[in-house]
Amino acid sequence: MHLSKGLLLFPAAILAVAAATAAAQPGSTVAAPSAVPGEALFVVSGRGYGHGVGMSQYGAFGMANDGYAYDEILAYYYTGTELGRSGRRDVRVLLSEGRRALTISSIVPFTVLDAAGTTYQIEAGALVLGPDLTLPAPDGLTPAVAPLLVRPGKRTLLTLDGRPYRGRLEVASDGAFLRVVNVVGLESYLQGVVAGEVPQTWPLEALKAQAVAARSYALANLVQGKPFDLYADQRSQVYVGFAGEKPRTSEAVRSTAPGSGSARPGSRSGSCGSTAHGVLSSSARLFA
Secondary structure (H helix, E strand, O other): OEOHHHOEOOOHHHHHHHHHHHHOOOOOOOOOOOOOOOOOOOOOOOOOOOOOOOOOHHHHHHHHHOOOOHHHHHHHHOOOOOEEOOOOOEEEEEEEEEEOOEEEEEOOOEEEEOOOOOEEEEOOEEEEEOOOOEEEEOOEEEEOOOOEEEEOOOOOOEEEOOEEEOOEEEEEEOOOOEEEEEEEEHHHHHHHHHHHHOOOOOOHHHHHHHHHHHHHHHHHOOOOOOOOOEEOOOOOOOOOOHHHOOHHHHHHHHHOOOOOOOOOOOOOOOOOOOOOOOEEOOHHHHOO
């Protein structure tokens, strides 16, 4: 059978027949091998997308189409677990590092709080920051004390280099380069994750299963020893912020959030109560 990179693997029985045939040819000096009992060996090599950990998304899609509820889908893929609640509210997501400059914008006035406790009122528009963290003040430009916590104005979002994010932005500097971390609610973070994992046109139960899996994976893989909890790429989960959110995937996140109280549809087993629970128990073991 064909393998990747053009390799071929043949069962031992075929090789034995080929050798015996060659020995039967006139003038051949090849001795016929003695018969060795055994089984043919087949090796299949290949891969799909992603890290291969946890739930099959297309499997969840198929189960949802067959009428399974999200808790049943999760119970199938994560055996020995139960649905529970998460007590965590915020996560810190690394958006960018090693930057020489960055631009934070808002359509309304916003504020910046530095590490010395000084609050700067910033007019609507763009704020360009460099490693010296100079900010506009009533008496002119003033170097602020790192790190800076940039807080949005009322009922609006901050944008980093044109991309909008929920929550706040923390900007740190080592004197030469900048690092930006999005301090955001866990549920808001998930809305920017799940939409990139599965199409929003899929059955809602598949989307809800993905939301619980993504929430559990995030909490089981918090980064240790860094000034942030999660990466915004495949090292954690791909997070694209507000711009990537979709209505139905956001609905799936909200309806499985701890304390949402959303009633689940009738299912084939009583593996979950009527209140939505947000995470899988023993998730650290599952996603290790």
